[in-house]
Amino acid sequence: MAPKRRAASAAKAGGKKVKEEPKDAFTSAKEALLAAGQQAKGKRKMDEHCSVSSGEVYEDYDCMLNQTNIGHNNNKFYVIQVIQANNSYYTWNRWGRVGEMGQNKLTPFAKPDLAVKDFEKKFKDKTKNSWGERANFVSHPGKYTLIEVDGEQDAEVKVDTVDGRAAKVSQNVLPCTLDGATQKLIKLIFSNDMFKEAMECMNLDIKKMPLGKLSKVQIAKGFDVLEEIEAAMNQKGGKGRLEELSSKFFTTIPHNFGRNRPPTINTKEIVEQKKEMLMVLADIELAQTLKSETEKAQEEMIEKVPHPIDQDYISLKCKLSLLAKSTEMYKIIEKYTMATAGDYRKPKIVNVWEVDRETEGGRFSENDSLENRRLLWHGTNIAVVAAILKSGLRIMPHSGGRVGSGIYFASENSKSIGYVRPSKNTGVMFLSEVALGKEFTITKDDHTLKKAPAGYDSVVARGSVEPDPSKDIVITIEGKEVTVPQGKAIKQPQYAKSSFCQSEYLIYKESQCRLRYLLEIEIND
Structure with a gap:
C-alpha cells in the first residue's frame, strides 16, 4: 500500500413467492444467536463456595437461578447442586443478593437418588417448573428464572504451563512465530481478565454469566425482552408494565447493582445501550468460542503443537x-x-x-x-x-x-x-x-x-x-x-x-x- 501524495479538495402468502423484507441488524443478530443456540454441554463445576473437599457435580444436577423485582428491590440468585465426593452425596444451596456471597446450606444424603429428589423439589419450589421439563422452562411471576449456560459454570481461567493455557506435558509446544508486538496484541484481545473487566463495567454479574458460558439462547432471550419493552414504551400508561419488563430483563441478563434498586428501562437511549451491551456479550461469546476451539484442537495434537498465541491468531483468519x-x-x-x-x-x-x-x-x-x-x-x-x-x-x-x-x-x-x-x-x-x-x-x-x-x-x-x-x-x-x-x-x-x-x-x-x-x-x- 505505497501512498501517493496529491492535493485534494473536499469533496410468505398464498403459496406464492414474495420478496422478503431485509431484516434489520437487531432481528438478524437475535436470529443468528438462536440458530447457533444448540451447544454441547460440558462437565459442570462445583460452586466455588461449596465446602465439600474434592467434590464434583453429580451428573447434570446443577442450576443457576435469578430473580429481579424492581418494585420490591429484589435482585437475587439461587444456586442448587447435587455434589458427589467419593461415596457421599449432598445437595448444595446458596442464595442471596446478586454480587454478594449470600447464605448457604449443605445437606448430606446416603444415596444419590435421595439427593436428586431433594434437588428436584427445591427446583420446583423456586421456579414452579419440573426439572425434567426444564427444556420447556416457563418463567412465573414471583419465582426464579433458570439462567442457561454452556459447559462449566466457571469464570476463572484454566492455568497450566503454557501462557495460562492447558497443554499436555508430553506435547512439544513450538515457539511463537509472531513478533513481540503482535503477540502482545493477540494476548490482549483474547484476555479473560479484559473480558471480565468489560462485563463488570456494564454492571453484568460475571458469576452468573461466566466467560463464554452464557448461552446464545439466553442472550437471544434478552433481545426478546427489549423488544417487549420497546412495544410497551409506545403505549400509554405503561409505567407499571415497564417496571415489570425491566425486572424480566434483569432476571434474564443478571446485573450487579449492589444494594441499589435496579433501574427501570424507560427510555429509547437505555434500550439502545442494552442492545449494544448484548451485542458486546455476543462478541465476547464469539471470541471465547474461538479460544475454546483452539484449545480443543491443541488437545488433539500429539507432537509439534503450535503455540497457543499462534493458534488464537490463526483462528481470526x-x-x-x-x-x-x-x-x-x-x-x-x-x-x-x-x-x-x-x-x-x-x-x-x-x-x-x-x-x-x-x-x-x-x-x-x-x-x-x-x-x-x-x-x-x-x-x-x-x-x-x-x-x-x-x-x-x-x-x-x-x-x-x-x-x-x-x-x-x-x-x-x-x-x-x-x-x-x-x-x-x-x-x-x-x-x-x-x-x-x-x-x-x-x-x-x-x-x-x-x-x-x-x-x-x-x-x-x-x-x-x-x-x-x-x-x-x-x-x-x-x-x-x-x-x-x-x-x-x-x-x-x-x-x-x-x-x-x-x-x-x-x-x-x-x-x-x-x-x-x-x-x-x-x-x-
Whole structure:
C-alpha cells in the first residue's frame, strides 16, 4: 500500500413467492444467536463456595437461578447442586443478593437418588417448573428464572504451563512465530481478565454469566425482552408494565447493582445501550468460542503443537502486518491521528498494523465502481476487537443512533475515540477504507435511516467543523485513490447551523468498508 501524495479538495402468502423484507441488524443478530443456540454441554463445576473437599457435580444436577423485582428491590440468585465426593452425596444451596456471597446450606444424603429428589423439589419450589421439563422452562411471576449456560459454570481461567493455557506435558509446544508486538496484541484481545473487566463495567454479574458460558439462547432471550419493552414504551400508561419488563430483563441478563434498586428501562437511549451491551456479550461469546476451539484442537495434537498465541491468531483468519514507524504510511496515519485528536482523550500511538481479513477483499470488490473513497476512523470496545477481526464491521442495532442503523465512521479521531473502551489505558481504533460513492448530506438527526436515499450510496451528517480539506492527501490502495485528512479541524460556515459538531459518515451496506489499519493506542484520561 505505497501512498501517493496529491492535493485534494473536499469533496410468505398464498403459496406464492414474495420478496422478503431485509431484516434489520437487531432481528438478524437475535436470529443468528438462536440458530447457533444448540451447544454441547460440558462437565459442570462445583460452586466455588461449596465446602465439600474434592467434590464434583453429580451428573447434570446443577442450576443457576435469578430473580429481579424492581418494585420490591429484589435482585437475587439461587444456586442448587447435587455434589458427589467419593461415596457421599449432598445437595448444595446458596442464595442471596446478586454480587454478594449470600447464605448457604449443605445437606448430606446416603444415596444419590435421595439427593436428586431433594434437588428436584427445591427446583420446583423456586421456579414452579419440573426439572425434567426444564427444556420447556416457563418463567412465573414471583419465582426464579433458570439462567442457561454452556459447559462449566466457571469464570476463572484454566492455568497450566503454557501462557495460562492447558497443554499436555508430553506435547512439544513450538515457539511463537509472531513478533513481540503482535503477540502482545493477540494476548490482549483474547484476555479473560479484559473480558471480565468489560462485563463488570456494564454492571453484568460475571458469576452468573461466566466467560463464554452464557448461552446464545439466553442472550437471544434478552433481545426478546427489549423488544417487549420497546412495544410497551409506545403505549400509554405503561409505567407499571415497564417496571415489570425491566425486572424480566434483569432476571434474564443478571446485573450487579449492589444494594441499589435496579433501574427501570424507560427510555429509547437505555434500550439502545442494552442492545449494544448484548451485542458486546455476543462478541465476547464469539471470541471465547474461538479460544475454546483452539484449545480443543491443541488437545488433539500429539507432537509439534503450535503455540497457543499462534493458534488464537490463526483462528481470526486475518493477517496483521506490523508497520514500521519509519514507513511513509505510518507517518501519514500518525499525522492524521495528531491533527484530528482533541485535547481530551488525546491518544498516544503504540503500534499500527495493516489488516487483511481473509474474505473481506472479495466482498469489498463488489463496490469497485464506487469512487469517493476515504480512510475513516472507527472506535470500539476492546472486548469486541477479536470478533471484528474475525467477522468484520457489522451493521449494529443503532435504531436509536443519530443517523439511523448503519456503520458509523468519522473523519476526526476525537469523534471516534469517544467510543473506545480501553483496558488498563490500552485501546484499539480502526482505520477503514470506506467506499462512499455519492454522498447524501444531512444537518439534522434522522433516526429512521436504514439505507441511503435513492440515487445515493452513503449519508454524511455534516459537522460545523471538518479537517481542513485543503490539507487532504490522496493515497493509492490496490489501484484505488483514497482520501486521507491531514489537517486540523476548521469551521465550515456552510454548516454552521448543523446539529452535528463533527461529521459522521454512514454506510448501510457492510460491503462498502474494508478494514485497513488497526491502531493500538494508549489513553490517559
